[in-house]
Each structure stands twice: as structure tokens, then as C-alpha cells.
Amino acid sequence: MVINNPYIEKVKADSDIMHQVEEIYSHKWKWSQYFGNDNEIILEIGTGMGNFFGKQVARLPEKNFIGMEIRYKRLFQTAEKSRKADDxxxxxxxxxxxxxxxxxxxxEVAETYIFFPDPWANKDRQRKHRLLQAEFLNNLHQITKTGWKLFFKTDHREYFDSTREILEEQWLWKVVSWTHNYENSEIFDIDNITEFEWFYRGENTDINYIELQK
Ligand SMILES: C[S@@+](CC[C@H](N)C(=O)[O-])C[C@H]1O[C@@H](n2cnc3c(N)ncnc32)[C@H](O)[C@@H]1O
Structure with missing residues (x-):
């Protein structure tokens, strides 16, 4: 059976979405040129349906935003929400x-947001698919400007704790703050949560949060 995903064509026709890696990689070191200014670049990885990303684009017109997603529908939904901003x-x-x-x-990147990445936690051997591993965290540190930040949230305690262990071993990032119970902390901002977080609120799931600085 052929599954026809209508979002594939929408994504391909969308000038706010790059879907070919050759094109994406051709902008390495040239993102300022792409945006036509020297404003800081904010990166969100796994934008999902784009609630957080779209709001940030509207809230911070003086920043350049790059969102990464692998699913067509979510790419398109995030782009649609972001286009609602004035500029x-x-x-x-x-x-x-x-x-x-x-x-x-x-x-090249100022801040990165990674909220609720897939935990790949059902079986031990699946963990190799996790995004937050030593090599990735090292690469992310490399591309981040000195003094700027990485924000990570997850409802998966074991993923969170094992990521913190890797970070401790690496000695690359300075931990600004972290908590196993983000919603009960002073920094909790109900107006700025992602759709995944909305979905799990009230489900007795504590949200883990860490803010890191290069
Ligand atoms: C659990 S969802 C969370 C979405 C959103 N951040 C939120 O909090 O609502 C994880 C998202 O990451 C995307 N994703 C998974 N693996 C990815 C990867 N390797 N690179 C970029 N995005 C990825 C998925 O398509 C999905 O939309």
C-alpha cells in the first residue's frame, strides 16, 4: 500500500523550508548571509508542531531562527505558525x-533549544538512536558561541540523568541551573511550553530541565 503524505509536496514547495541536504549544507558558515544580517542565530531541534518556535519567532524579531525537524507535517506546521509573525x-x-x-x-549558533527529544527507551539497544550522546553534545558545543546557551527539557528521567552524566564527564558546558521538577521551579513559564508539555501536564509526570552555558 502506498501511503500518500500530502505534506511532502507542501514542504517541497515551501520557500521557508529547506528539504535537500545539499542545499542545507551549502549554507554552513553562511547563515548570516542567508538571513541578510548579523543577528544571533537561535536553533530549535525537533520543533514538533511549532508552538514554541512560532512564538519565539514572533517575540524576538531581532534574532534569526533555525528549526530542525524530520517529519513533513511538523515542518510545515512549524513554518505556518512562524509566518504569522510581523517580520x-x-x-x-x-x-x-x-x-x-x-x-x-x-x-555559528547562539542558543539551542531541545525539548522532549524522543527517548528511545523501550529497549537497551535502542538507546544508540538517542540524540543527546557524547559526540552530538561535543559538536553542539563546537558550533555554539562562547557565553551562549543550550536548554534541554524532557519528561524522561533516565534520559535526563544519563545526559547529565555525559555532560559531567565532558567538562565542556557550565551548568547554569537544573531541576527534576521544572513546573515547580521559579523559572517555569506556562506561556512558553511546547505542545508535548501541554499534553503531559497533569499526568503526574515531572519535567526535567537543564540550562547550560558555553
Ligand atoms: C517528542 S517530539 C517533541 C516535539 C516538541 N519539541 C515538543 O516538545 O512538543 C520529538 C520531535 O523531534 C523530532 N525528531 C526526532 N528525531 C529527530 C532528529 N534526529 N533530528 C531532528 N528532529 C528529530 C520528531 O519528529 C518530533 O517532532
Missing amino acids: PHFVMLKDFAQNIDKIFMQW
Whole structure:
């Protein structure tokens, strides 16, 4: 049976979405040129349906936003929400975040948001698919500007704790703050949560949060 995903054509025709890796990689070290200004680049990995990304694009017109997603419908939904901003500066990239070293040069990105990445936790051998592993965190550190930040949230405690262990071993990032119970912390901002977080609110699931600085 052929499954016809109507979002494939929408994504291909969308000038705010890059879907070919050759094109994506050709902008390495040239993202400022692409945006036509030297504003800071904010990266969100796994934008999902784009609630958080779209709001940030509208809230911060003086920043350039790059969103990464691998699913066509979510790429398109995120682009649609982001276009609602008055003067949107954003582009969506259809690629696996494991490829950030091919997409960005050293110090090219200011802030990165990674919210509720898939935990790949059903079986031990699946964990190799997880995004937050030593090599990826090292690459992310490389592409981040000195003094700028990485924000990570997950409802998966074991993924969170094992990521913290890797971070401790790497000694690359400075931990600004972290909590196993984000919703009960002072920094909790109900107006800025993702759709995944909305979905799990009230389900007795604590949200883990960490803010890191290069
Ligand atoms: C559990 S959802 C969370 C979405 C959103 N951040 C939220 O909090 O609502 C994880 C998202 O990451 C995307 N994703 C999974 N693996 C990815 C990868 N390797 N690179 C980029 N995005 C990925 C999925 O398509 C999905 O939309």
C-alpha cells in the first residue's frame, strides 16, 4: 500500500523550508548571509508542531531562527505558525540533528533549544538512536558561541540523568541551573511550553530541565 503524505509536496514547495541536504549544507558558515544580517542565530531541534518556535519567532524579531525537524507535517506546521509573525526571520531544515556539524561552523549558533527529544527507551539497544550522546553534545558545543546557551527539557528521567552524566564527564558546558521538577521551579513559564508539555501536564509526570552555558 502506498501511503500518500500530502505534506511532502507542501514542504517541497515551501520557500521557508529547506528539504535537500545539499542545499542545507551549502549554507554552513553562511547563515548570516542567508538571513541578510548579523543577528544571533537561535536553533530549535525537533520543533514538533511549532508552538514554541512560532512564538519565539514572533517575540524576538531581532534574532534569526533555525528549526530542525524530520517529519513533513511538523515542518510545515512549524513554518505556518512562524509566518504569522510581523517580520519573521526563520528557516526550517529537514534533516537529522545528528548532522549539525555539517550545517554549522564553529561559533555559528547562539542558543539551542531541545525539548522532549524522543527517548528511545523501550529497549537497551535502542538507546544508540538517542540524540543527546557524547559526540552530538561535543559538536553542539563546537558550533555554539562562547557565553551562549543550550536548554534541554524532557519528561524522561533516565534520559535526563544519563545526559547529565555525559555532560559531567565532558567538562565542556557550565551548568547554569537544573531541576527534576521544572513546573515547580521559579523559572517555569506556562506561556512558553511546547505542545508535548501541554499534553503531559497533569499526568503526574515531572519535567526535567537543564540550562547550560558555553
Ligand atoms: C517528542 S517530539 C517533541 C516535539 C516538541 N519539541 C515538543 O516538545 O512538543 C520529538 C520531535 O523531534 C523530532 N525528531 C526526532 N528525531 C529527530 C532528529 N534526529 N533530528 C531532528 N528532529 C528529530 C520528531 O519528529 C518530533 O517532532
